[in-house]
Amino acid sequence: MQRFVCDCGNVLFFESSRCLQCGEEVGYDPDAQKMVVIRPGGWGQRCGNGVQYGICNWVVPANGAAAEKAALCFSCSxxxxxxxxxxxxxxxxxxxxxxxxxxxxxxxxxxxxxxxxxxxxxxxxxxxxxxxxxxxxxxxxxxxxxxxxxxxxxxxxxxxxxxxxxxxxxxxxxxxxxxxxxxHYFWQRWMSEAAWDDPQRLAFRERFGDEWRDYGAALSWHYQFGAPQDWADQFISGYAASHPWEDWAETWAHYLQILEGSETFEGLGLETKRIALPVVNFPVEAGQLPNSLPQDEKADKAFVTWLQGWVSLSTVLNETSLSLGQPAVYPFVISTKVAQKLRLVDHLAKVWAAGK
Ligand SMILES: [Zn+2]
Ligand SMILES: [Zn+2]
Ligand SMILES: [Zn+2]
Structure with missing residues (x-):
């Protein structure tokens, strides 16, 4: 999450609906990707679900309709x-x-x-x-x-x-x-329609395994016998071991978690290089893409640096949480195999964002 600032200079948060310093009504504008002040007669108004039920702080372009008929924001729509x-x-x-x-x-x-x-x-x-x-x-x-x-x-x-x-x-x-x-949705949208020998699909198979495995049978097996003892060597969660589709969804979810966690730290001004911890060193292959995809050494290195940064940051999170008497908030260990899967998610997310 980014760090947001009000027009008056006060810090705002993603969930803010009013600035505690200047008292102005504020909301998140998904088009501009920032928090904005909502002024009467201005360009924007509160999402209809915010007006009617108080459950949304996003902003939609004002349509001149009475507040209770305000349009829904993109998320609510x-x-x-x-x-x-x-x-x-x-x-x-x-x-x-x-x-x-x-x-x-x-x-x-x-x-x-x-x-x-x-x-x-x-x-x-x-x-x-x-x-x-x-x-x-x-x-x-x-x-x-x-x-x-x-x-x-x-x-x-x-x-x-x-x-x-x-x-x-x-x-x-x-x-x-x-x-x-x-x-799951993105997998279906971009992967399921690709030819079986499409480079992205081959890459998926290399990292996540055979997507044709019987899904129903795999899940029944998982719920009956649980994950294998050594699941953490290859998977981000026990559930991810149930089937390549679930492995993909779990890894994808985990990637978003790291992405948001890292952005939040960065937005709040924390720098990994100032953290007094030894850097966890992933091997070079942790950042490498499967052979079916174009290789990009620079991007591989950037990914590994980013992931190592997150491991340091998550240690800060866990230690702080334990100091407060709470359990570790990030009880995960990222193995090299999991790092390689995250790297593929990272690559595909960027490719799909670029519309390829
Ligand atoms: Zn303000
Ligand atoms: Zn909304
Ligand atoms: Zn699932």
């Missing part, structure tokens, strides 16, 4: 289904969902990845169904043909904590869910 808002609990949980989703959309827009809603592009656009288990019993999180379904109850801290314990996913978060599912 991606919703196809939302929960029943007559229930107060639903509004509260939905607000948390949208907060996590805006952070996802922020990252994707900032990476420059072209995004369209299903309304704009029925074939390959994106939509979200935010569904409560009361309305649809047994609803689970998932992606299918550009529609990401999320279970509203995941926004309930108690419910999510139970899942954390039962599934052994100590870092289960709403934002993590969104990042994981969007990974």
């Amino acid at each position: 991606l919703n196809r289904k939302i929960p029943n808002l007559k229930e107060e609990r639903n509004v509260r949980l939905w607000g948390r969902m949208e907060g996590a989703k805006r952070r996802l959309v922020y990252s994707l827009l900032r990476m420059g990845i072209p995004l369209a809603s299903k309304v704009m592009d029925a074939q390959s656009g994106l939509a979200f169904d935010i569904v409560s288990a009361q309305a649809q019993p047994g609803v689970t999180m998932g992606h299918l043909n550009g529609v990401i379904t999320v279970n509203l109850d995941e926004a309930d801290d108690t419910y999510r904590q139970i899942n954390r314990e039962q599934l052994g996913e100590s870092t289960r978060t709403l934002l993590g869910h969104f990042r994981h599912e969007i990974g």
Whole structure:
């Protein structure tokens, strides 16, 4: 996340809706990718979901309509289904969902990845169904043909904590869910249509394994027997070991996490070179792309430096968290194999952002 500043010079945060120094109403403008002051009669107004339910701080171009008819921002406009808002609990949980989703959309827009809603592009656009288990019993999180379904109850801290314990996913978060599912969406959008010997597809297979493996059988196996003992040598999470598609989604989600974490540190003025820790040295191959892709030594090196920086920063995060009596917030070890997968994600995200 970048560091934002108000017109008055005060610092603003991504979730800010008012500046605490000058008192002006503020919001995030996804087109300009910055926080802006909302002035009466100005060019922009609050997203309709912000006006009506107080759950969104993004800004849309003013359309002259009364405030309660304000248009939805790009993030909110991606919703196809939302929960029943007559229930107060639903509004509260939905607000948390949208907060996590805006952070996802922020990252994707900032990476420059072209995004369209299903309304704009029925074939390959994106939509979200935010569904409560009361309305649809047994609803689970998932992606299918550009529609990401999320279970509203995941926004309930108690419910999510139970899942954390039962599934052994100590870092289960709403934002993590969104990042994981969007990974599936991008895979389907760019990879599934490519020829079997397309260079990107060959690269995928080399790093993540055979994508033709029976998905249903692989997941049943995983839920029955769990991940192999030595999963951390090759995977970022135990779940990633279940199938190459899940490995991709988990690695993609993890890449976004590092990207945002690193940008936040940088925005707040922390420099890795000032951290009093020995640098973790990844071997050269950690930054290398599979042979089917054009090689770029400079980019490989830049990637390894970036990743090493993150390892230092995450140690600062963990040690600070432990000092406060909390568990380590980043309980991950990045092996060389995982670094290589992250490198491929890094490369493909940039290629897709460039429209190739
Ligand atoms: Zn201000
Ligand atoms: Zn909105
Ligand atoms: Zn998945």
